[in-house]
Amino acid sequence: xxxxxxKEVKELRxxxxxGMLACRDALTEANGDIEKAVEILRAKGEASAAKRSGAExxxxxxxxxxxxxxxxxxxxxxxxxxDFVARNEKFVEFARDVALHVAAAPGVIxxxxxxVPAEDREREVRIATEQAADRPENVRERIVxxxxxxxxxxxxxxxxxxxxxxKHGGKxxxxxxxxxxxxxxxxxxxxxxxxxxxxx
Numbered sequence: 001x002x003x004x005x006x007k008e009v010k011e012l013r014x015x016x017x018x019g020m021l022a023c024r025d026a027l028t029e030a031n032g033d034i035e036k037a038v039e040i041l042r043a044k045g046e047a048s049a050a051k052r053s054g055a056e057x058x059x060x061x062x063x064x065x066x067x068x069x070x071x072x073x074x075x076x077x078x079x080x081x082x083d084f085v086a087r088n089e090k091f092v093e094f095a096r097d098v099a100l101h102v103a104a105a106p107g108v109i110x111x112x113x114x115x116v117p118a119e120d121r122e123r124e125v126r127i128a129t130e131q132a133a134d135r136p137e138n139v140r141e142r143i144v145x146x147x148x149x150x151x152x153x154x155x156x157x158x159x160x161x162x163x164x165x166x167k168h169g170g171k172x173x174x175x176x177x178x179x180x181x182x183x184x185x186x187x188x189x190x191x192x193x194x195x196x197x198x199x200x
Contacts (some may be wrong), residue, residue, distance in 0.1 A: 001148060002024065005034060006026040007136070008034065009023045009027065010011075011034060012026065012027060012034060012037055012038070015034075015038060018041050018055065022041060023037070023041070026040040026041050027136075028160055031119065042170050055079055056187075057079035057186070057187045057188070058081070058190040059079065059080050059081060059082055059083050059085070059086040059087050060077060060078050060079030060080050060191070061077075061078055061086050061091065061092055061095050062075060062076070062077050063078070063092065063098070063099045064094045064099055064104075065099035065100040065102070065103045066098065067103055070198075071197065071198040072103050072195075072196070072197050073103060073195075073196045074099045074100070074169065074193060074194065074196065075099065075194045075196075076095060076099045076102060076104035076190065076192070076193040077190075077191040077192050078095040078188065078189070078190050079188070079189045079191050080184065080186045080188055080189055081186040085184045085186050088184065089129055090183065090184075091180065091184065091188075094176060094177070094180050094188075097162065097164070097167075097168075097176070098157075099193075100163070100164065101157075101160070101163050101164075101173065102157070102193045105160060105163065105195075106197070107154050107194070108157050108160070108193075110155060110156050111157045111191075111192070111193070112156065112157075112158055113154070113156055113159075115156075116152065116155065116156060120155075124147070124148055124151045125144060125148060126144070127147075128147035129145040131143075131147070131167060156174065157173055157190065157193070158173050158177070158190070159173075160172060160173055162176060173190070177190065
């Protein structure tokens with residue numbers, strides 16, 4: 001049997017997401033047959049250890065929060081990679097905490113910076129530019145960026161500190177999401193949310 005090439009190892013890694021050594025061993029065992037190596041990895045469970053952040057999050061949960069006065073509520077969908085994690089107590093609790101936060105945060109318009117509508121962002125830049133017009137030219141750009149960042153903190157869900165500071169110690173929704181992702185070893189995605197207010 002000839003030595004396994006780096007190109008073959010890379011191809012198998014790209015297809016399965018398994019580690020380099022596991023791919024090399026599987027290829028050696030399969031005498032260089034890629035298809036057979038994929039089967040060997042699947043049998044060993046290596047192929048399922050896909051890269052986290054790019055991995056498809058197609059399982060998950062929808063959670064709700066209704067405020068005590070029954071006049072404000074929220075629904076959120078939080079996704080993960082496996083049904084096992086979707087039923088995990090900490091995952092469900094995180095989804096509920098996000099719903100509670102959304103109910104308490106009427107100004108949120110997007111989950112990430114990228115989802116903020118371009119026209120809203122442009123409007124805020126225009127306003128900030130007008131407000132900074134009387135400042136020295138060399139600092140105007142920094143002032144505009146600072147005002148834009150402050151506004152994004154108010155309207156982007158992942159940037160916000162969770163409203164329950166006693167429980168979460170001032171951590172942002174993104175910090176809580178990252179911690180859960182690290183703990184579960186899965187890609188955790190807040191997919192969408194809706195906030196409801198009576199008469200709103």
